[in-house]
Amino acid sequence: MSDARPIGVFDSGIGGITVLKALRAALPHEDLVYLGDTARLPYGTKSPETVTAYATQATKHLLSHDVKMVVIACNTASSVALEPLMRALAPIPVIGVIEPGARAGARATKTGRIGVIATEATVKGGAYERAIRKAMPEAEVTQAACGLFVTLAEEGWVKGEVAEAAAKRYLAPLFKGRNAPDTLVLGCTHFPVLARTIGKVVGKSVKLVDSAATTAKAVTEALTALGLQANRKRKGKTRFLATDSTERFARVGGIFFGEDIRAKDVELVDIKPG
Ligand code: DGL
Secondary structure: OOOOOEEEEEOOOOOOOOHHHHHHHHHHOOOOOEEEEEOOOOOOOOHHHHHHHHHHHHHHHOOOOOOOOEOOOOOHHHHHHHHHHHHHHHOOOOOOOHHHHHHHHHHOOOOEEEEEEEOOHHHHHHHHHHHHHHHOOOOEEEEEEHHHHHHHHHHOOOOOOOHEEEEEEHHHHHHOOOOOOOEEEEEOOHHHHHHHHHHHHOOOOOOOEHHHHHHHHHHHHHHHHHHOOOOOOOOOOOOEEEEOHHHHHHHHHHHHHHHOOOOHHHEEEOOOOO
């Protein structure tokens, strides 16, 4: 038995393409539909109620593409809205990125001191701290909200003096003193494209982890457990949807995807209710 329906992947913008890329590599035979709610980005500065409403509308739109599973490739939406989204989309399974990211952090640390950088909403919600403690009860978790990284990533300014100055300003307080973390979780799907700049600021001894690969693993396991895999002999397609400028999505999204995305291959969609 195989299931050729696509997997829906969603983020507030193009950051979730870092997760999409890992899914593409792990599941080359699956069709993927990626939706970036670029018209309403950023989510990270908004209230849990607003993020939940936006994320529910976006993921419900994915249902109109007959998806067999939804991956919330956004830490902010995963941290404040995973449960409501699971309820809203049932019986379609929904997978978030927080638990996989937390597991990756717990696996990487040697000292038990884990730093998490994320959006303001993710930090305030405390979901990472809870998930890391679940994976490693003795862990010491310190967090910092780095909202400007989202803007820098969406602008494509992932290296150079502006990105470095922002990284220094955000990260210096987290890494001062002898009890600094040895592992830094990039708790926002926009941040992996800034990894080189972040690494330069925190130094080589700090391990940077993100949830892309571990989420791809969780999705692979869930597809198998639920009997939802597509036939391994087929070649999967990737489809892009955006709620604002398809040209911008293609231009900057290519940086995240690691290969060119053509604007004519991005569909503009309206997901607002009514
Ligand atoms: N990419 C999203 C995340 O992982 C957030 C970006 C935003 O603020 O919209 O948290």
